[in-house]
Amino acid sequence: MSDSVPDLQQRKIIHIDMDAFFASVEQRDHPELQGKPVAVGGSSERGVVAAASYEAREFGVRSAMPSVxxxxxxxxxxxxxxxxxxxxxxxxxxxxxxxxxxDLVEPLSLDEAYIDVTHDKMGIGNATRIAEMIRAEILKQTQLTASAGVSYNKFIAKIASDQNKPDGMCVIKPHQGAAFVAQLPVRRFFGVGPKTAERMAKLDIHTGADLRAQSEEFLRQHFGKSAGYLFRASRGVDHREVKPNRIRKSVGGERTYGTDLVSEADLQDAMEKIIDIVWNSIEKSEARGRTVTLKAKYADFRQITRSQSRDHYVENKAEFADMGRELLAAIMPVENGVRLLGLTLANLEGAEQANEVADEDAAQPGFDFMQG
Incomplete structure (x- = not known):
């Protein structure tokens, strides 16, 4: 089958994404917070926003943002x-x-999942109707709203769920897929973070249509192993199945700094913020792992990794933080500055059976989350 056209046997995929999940739960359980700007996280100088209500987002508050x-x-x-x-x-x-x-439900985190309803249990046969029923039942049982994307593949369904947030739904039918993708900014493509988008802009690639105009060879030359994915996605093609037993191999994140970090105090402060953000991601994904890895890239682009493992799963944030701090201390002092710093929790429960790793850019500029 050609990768330039959608699947001949169309799947019916729903992507459900809860609206401002953590913050919405807090507003539900604490009525005095309803209608007010709320951030889940620590308010201290070193605190980080784990989630923000829509009222807070109107002011530009976003997850992974320093609390100050x-x-x-x-x-x-x-x-x-x-x-x-x-x-x-x-x-x-x-x-x-x-x-x-x-039964084909693939959770991505606590608040979102793919559902393949090509052959739905109730025999409804209409993915749009099923998505409406799911959203209504979620509201009835939890008093929380969810947004849905309905389409013929995972890539488009996930993007569609974000189109009409909050409490909305977007349906993209097979004959609409290519046109829908064509008008998307490249930043909406899974895996295209701020740095990749910047490189694309320099090549005059700003939209899905611009990506589609490039040959796969051109994309491989400039974007390496992502070329095949970008080539297919820009045509509205995604052959990935919904995998109910998807196994994650690692969870982590890294931050690239505009100014190189040299002093011990600056590096320690940066590490505390990364610990907060990555642990929130670990909690959200319900991951349990034994190995913590520090990644550092120096001003001259030389890159090192240092790892520390336990004979048991890392039990809590305090243990994770101690391991991260110890790994950072081991590379001190830093003479020529650090331009990138990151932490990853790996050797996860069940990961021995996984066959592939997926890297994800976070939606927040400057911070890349990695979930394998």
């Missing part, structure tokens, strides 16, 4: 501590709703 920056943008911002046990319980409720319609 968020407070500067929104002086009335209300910080609340995260309650991951509650979020996990709600997530389990939501997944049970998904499984009413299909």
């Amino acid at each position: 920056t968020a407070k500067r943008r929104c002086p009335d911002l209300i910080f609340v501590k995260h309650r991951f046990d509650v979020y996990k319980q709600v997530s389990r409720q939501i997944r049970e709703i998904f499984r009413m319609h299909s």
Whole structure:
């Protein structure tokens, strides 16, 4: 089958994404927070926003943002501590709703999942109707809203779920796929982070249509192993199946700095922020691992990694943080500056059976999340 056309046997894929999940749970459980700008996370100088309500987002507050920056943008911002046990319980409720319609459910995190309803359990046969039923049931059971993307593949369904947020739905039919992708900014493509988008802009590639105009050879020359994916995605093609037992091999993140970090204090401060952000991602993905890896790229682009492993799964944030700090201390002092710093939790529970790793750019400029 040619990669320039969609699958001949179309799948029916729904991507469900809860709206401002952590913050919405807090507003639900604390009515005095409803309608107010809320951030889940620490308000201390070294704190990081784990999630922001839509009221806070209107001021430019985003997840992974330092709390001091968020407070500067929104002086009335209300910080609340995260309650991951509650979020996990709600997530389990939501997944049970998904499984009413299909056993092919692939969770991406606590608040989002793919559902293949090509052969749905209830015999409804209409993916749009099923998505409406799922959203209505989520609201009934949890008093929370969810947005949905409905399409013939995972790539488009995921993007579509973000089109009409919050509490919205977007349906992209097979004959609409290529045109839908053509008008997308390249930053909306999975895996295209700020740095890649910048490189694309220099090549005059700004939209899906611009990507589609390039040959696969050209894309390989400039974007390496991502070329095949970009070539297919720009044509609305994605052959990936919904995998209910998808196994993650690592969870982590890294930050590239505009100014190289040299002093011990600056590096330690940067590490504390990365610990906060990555641990939030670990909690959200429910990952359990034994190995913590530090990645550092120096001003001269030389890159090193240092790892530390336990004979048990890392039990909590304090243990994860201690391992990260020890790894950082081991590369001190830094003479010529660090331009990139990152942490990854690997050797995850069940990962021995995984066959592939997927790297993801975060939606937030300057911070790349990696979930394998």
